[in-house]
Amino acid sequence: MELVVPQRLPLRTVPIRNEVLLLFLQRLAVGNGLPARYLLGVVRHTPPNPVATLAALTGHSIDVLTRTLPELREASVNLGERKLRPPPGFTGVGQPCRLCTARHGGRRITVWHNDEDCVCLRHHRWIGDGSTNQMVLQKAPEIVRANRIHRRLIVRIGAAAVREARAEAAGIIDRWHRRNALPAVTARAERLPGADPESYAAIAEHQLAAQYPAVVALTLLLTNATWVEDALSGPTGWNRARDQVARSVTGRYRPEGAHDPLIQWVNDRHPRWMELDAPSGPIVAIPRTVPPDSERRVLVLPGAVTHRSTAAVATITTSSRAD
Numbered sequence: 001m002e003l004v005v006p007q008r009l010p011l012r013t014v015p016i017r018n019e020v021l022l023l024f025l026q027r028l029a030v031g032n033g034l035p036a037r038y039l040l041g042v043v044r045h046t047p048p049n050p051v052a053t054l055a056a057l058t059g060h061s062i063d064v065l066t067r068t069l070p071e072l073r074e075a076s077v078n079l080g081e082r083k084l085r086p087p088p089g090f091t092g093v094g095q096p097c098r099l100c101t102a103r104h105g106g107r108r109i110t111v112w113h114n115d116e117d118c119v120c121l122r123h124h125r126w127i128g129d130g131s132t133n134q135m136v137l138q139k140a141p142e143i144v145r146a147n148r149i150h151r152r153l154i155v156r157i158g159a160a161a162v163r164e165a166r167a168e169a170a171g172i173i174d175r176w177h178r179r180n181a182l183p184a185v186t187a188r189a190e191r192l193p194g195a196d197p198e199s200y201a202a203i204a205e206h207q208l209a210a211q212y213p214a215v216v217a218l219t220l221l222l223t224n225a226t227w228v229e230d231a232l233s234g235p236t237g238w239n240r241a242r243d244q245v246a247r248s249v250t251g252r253y254r255p256e257g258a259h260d261p262l263i264q265w266v267n268d269r270h271p272r273w274m275e276l277d278a279p280s281g282p283i284v285a286i287p288r289t290v291p292p293d294s295e296r297r298v299l300v301l302p303g304a305v306t307h308r309s310t311a312a313v314a315t316i317t318t319s320s321r322a323d
């Protein structure tokens with residue numbers, strides 16, 4: 001059998017950090033005037049393995065390639081599937097900061113992406129998933145600070161825990177923002193460069209950027225064991241936890257009422273005492289012991305008028321959750 005030794009291609013192509021392997025190969029092929037499918041076949045089938053072949057073709061060391069291209073770190077390099085599948089540690093794909101990649105000829109580059117990659121710390125730009133205009137953050141430096149906090153939190157407690165809490169926090173902040181409960185977010189949205197009014201994606205990215213510091217601040221609380229313990233411990237602890245939310249996330253707004261998304265977050269994790277539909281007013285503990293003959297009771301809190309639509313009423317059922 002003839003041994004094929006790959007030669008280094010004339011045009012040196014530098015891989016971008018976390019670049020999607022197949023799209024890097026495509027860039028390498030186009031830059032050197034080769035059909036992408038042909039180059040893919042060479043990399044896939046030349047012994048001893050794709051990494052060694054790629055090192056010979058590009059002139060980069062195996063160490064550089066595996067540090068830069070996450071798929072090459074996997075035991076079996078997948079060059080066969082049509083559908084891109086994120087390698088371990090990534091959630092999806094996005095485009096990197098265009099200023100960081102400008103020296104690569106302005107070609108569209110696709111990288112494996114995580115939540116925290118939404119900001120370029122070098123150029124102070126909102127990247128989001130990179131699909132729209134990458135906003136300059138000069139007038140909203142708190143977004144850059146929030147991203148540093150976000151990244152530090154990942155180092156401290158791990159990506160999976162942060163990802164889960166951030167998703168919860170993003171949902172809560174978005175609902176508060178839609179209710180105009182977060183004036184700081186509204187003011188920040190006005191300070192950011194305007195989004196293209198014709199582009200739904202650009203408008204959505206603009207909102208995400210404006211909400212981001214509040215999302216990170218709430219993520220810090222949702223991943224803080226002391227805060228969570230307080231929030232789930234009963235009325236006194238909840239009041240303390242709520243004060244902290246007002247201090248570090250919402251400003252003046254204090255979550256109240258059964259329709260509040262944070263109270264729903266607490267209710268989903270805990271207990272009967274929080275199951276209020278009071279539009280406002282202090283939380284009053286509901287006894288955990290329910291009379292056995294009561295299928296469903298309505299408990300009227302002290303001081304409330306006894307009309308269902310306006311009273312501070314708590315409902316409790318004997319068939320509540322087991323927790």
Ligand SMILES: [Zn+2]
Pocket residue numbers: 097098099100101120121122123124
């Ligand atoms: Zn950049």
